[in-house]
Amino acid sequence: MKTARPALLVPPALLVLLVLLAATIASTLATTLPARAQEAPAPAPASPATPAAPEAGSPEALAAEARSLAGSLMLSLQGELVAAMKEGGPTKALDVCRTRAPEIALATSHGTPWKVGRTALRVRNPKNAPDAWETKTLEAFRKRVAKGEEPARVESWEVVDTGGQRTFRYMKAIGTGAPCLGCHGTDLEPAVASKLKELYPDDRATGFRKGDLRGAFTLSRPL
Numbered sequence: 001m002k003t004a005r006p007a008l009l010v011p012p013a014l015l016v017l018l019v020l021l022a023a024t025i026a027s028t029l030a031t032t033l034p035a036r037a038q039e040a041p042a043p044a045p046a047s048p049a050t051p052a053a054p055e056a057g058s059p060e061a062l063a064a065e066a067r068s069l070a071g072s073l074m075l076s077l078q079g080e081l082v083a084a085m086k087e088g089g090p091t092k093a094l095d096v097c098r099t100r101a102p103e104i105a106l107a108t109s110h111g112t113p114w115k116v117g118r119t120a121l122r123v124r125n126p127k128n129a130p131d132a133w134e135t136k137t138l139e140a141f142r143k144r145v146a147k148g149e150e151p152a153r154v155e156s157w158e159v160v161d162t163g164g165q166r167t168f169r170y171m172k173a174i175g176t177g178a179p180c181l182g183c184h185g186t187d188l189e190p191a192v193a194s195k196l197k198e199l200y201p202d203d204r205a206t207g208f209r210k211g212d213l214r215g216a217f218t219l220s221r222p223l
């Protein structure tokens with residue numbers, strides 16, 4: 001992330017936006033970092049010892065790896081988004097989402113056996129469209145979020161077998177926060193709306209409200 005410029009150089013409206021963005025990121029991180037395995041029981045408060053690390057290669061260990069990669073992808077994306085909003089407002093940020101998101105996803109998985117991406121039931125970029133396993137998982141996530149679960153804590157994983165190849169698949173929900181509404185909400189600024197229409201004629205990723213499931217990080221690796 002770039003260092004903050006003196007506040008006086010930033011127009012007040014943008015400043016308010018940045019403060020909101022920073023607050024949302026802080027609260028997202030607070031709920032994201034301690035995310036626990038799906039359906040895992042809460043840790044026994046009386047236990048004095050640190051819980052044993054999951055056995056290497058176990059589904060829990062693989063899920064921990066995936067969770068950590070998803071976390072760093074989220075951090076880098078949000079860092080660049082904030083910097084871009086500061087530098088050039090939503091239009092510049094739009095370019096970050098468009099060109100940098102896939103690059104950051106690649107960089108995050110570089111040197112690891114993981115494939116990392118983002119998907120959703122309603123996508124902006126058709127390249128992010130979910131496959132059958134992702135669709136099923138996103139449907140389950142949507143129900144869990146609708147029942148009141150915090151999106152940052154909703155995750156799921158499974159070992160799937162496709163034609164003899166075993167693959168570990170992991171997904172982590174992404175909620176819709178206030179800073180997302182400018183580009184994914186119900187009331188887009190005309191300039192943003194027209195730029196989006198030009199870049200994504202098949203855009204289905206608008207009309208979200210705060211707290212809705214926006215999509216998910218999706219990670220996989222062959223076993």
Ligand code: HEC
Nearest residue numbers: 093094097098118119120123124125128179180183205215
């Ligand atoms: C400045 C505009 C902008 C903002 C703000 C923004 N997005 Fe996006 N978002 C985009 C664009 C553009 C894409 C398409 C990226 C691509 O081409 O892969 C996108 C794609 C996505 C995708 C991938 C699935 C899809 O629809 O193609 C997810 C998930 C996503 N955004 C979540 C979020 C979340 C969560 C926030 C708030 C933290 C957010 N976005 C804020 C513009 C934005």
